[in-house]
Amino acid sequence: MSFSDWLSLLSQQILATDLLxxxxxxxxxxxxLLARANKVWLYPTGIVATVISIYILTKAGLYAESLLNGYYVVMSIYGWWYWVKKQDNHPVTITRSTAAEWRITTAISLLGCAALYFLLRHxxxxxxxxxxxxxxxTAWxxxxLLARRKLENWILLNISNAFAIPLLFHKDLPLYALLTIFxxxxxxxxxxxxxxxxxxVLRANSKN
Structure with missing residues (x-):
């Protein structure tokens, strides 16, 4: 398939996408955008979007993605409560992952994948x-890592995104694929x- 044919197919899929x-x-x-602007409305907006996404992804047969979005809903509710509560905690600083944290990250990725595959397969x-x-x-x-403010969280999240993009196109969810590219x-x-x-921070600390 040529690039022009791919674009034509993509435009047809987008035009056929329903209102939901x-x-x-x-x-x-x-x-x-609300998160970037540091506005509390990001939470209710995200919750509604995620609940709709759970329905759409389940209907498309992406059950693990639906479970992942369920986690997003729980964390959004917690984040909304935490924002309103305005607890005065010291923020966790950004650091690199240690060898032990990399072992845990690898275990979450591989064992999590094996467990989810078994459940989905059977x-x-x-x-x-x-x-x-x-x-x-890999998103988990x-x-x-994100919760621990580790730099490498973005690497794992983009490994997940890189595989999610063709998966979403494969499942005829072009808008979700474009969102994942974003x-x-x-x-x-x-x-x-x-x-x-x-x-x-490291340079500042080295001078002290």
Whole structure:
């Protein structure tokens, strides 16, 4: 298939996308913009977008992705509560992952993938159990590193995104694939920004 044929197919898929998917995508983009602007409305916006996405992904047979989005809902509710509560905690500083943390990250990715694959293969009608499991397990690993403010979280999240993009196109979810491409770019920018901040802190500490 030529590039022009691919673009034509993509445009046809986008035009055929229903209103529910458009709503979820628009709200997801709004969530990212609200997060960048540091507005509390990012949480209710994200919750609605994610709940819709769970329905759409489940309908498409991406059960591990749906489970992953369920986690996003829980964390968004917690984040919303934490924001309103305004607890005065010291932020965790950005650092690189240690060897022990890399072992845990690898375990989450591989064992998580194996467990999800087993469940999807034997208890669902998933047509892409390994693919779906790998996308979700690497995202879980990335979120674990993100919670610990580790620079490498962006690498794991983009490994997940890189596999998710063709998976979403394969499942005829072009808008979600384009959203994931957008998130891939955001993660690259996030990695570079965190690396710059970490380098600045290390240089400042070396002078003391």
């Amino acid at each position: 998917q458009w709503t979820a995508i628009i709200l997801s983009v709004a969530e990212v 208890f669902t009608d998933s047509t892409v159990p390994l693919w779906d499991a790998w996308v979700s397990s 690993a990335g979120m674990w 998130l891939f770019i955001v993660a690259v920018v996030g990695y570079l920004d965190w690396k710059r901040k970490l380098t600045h």
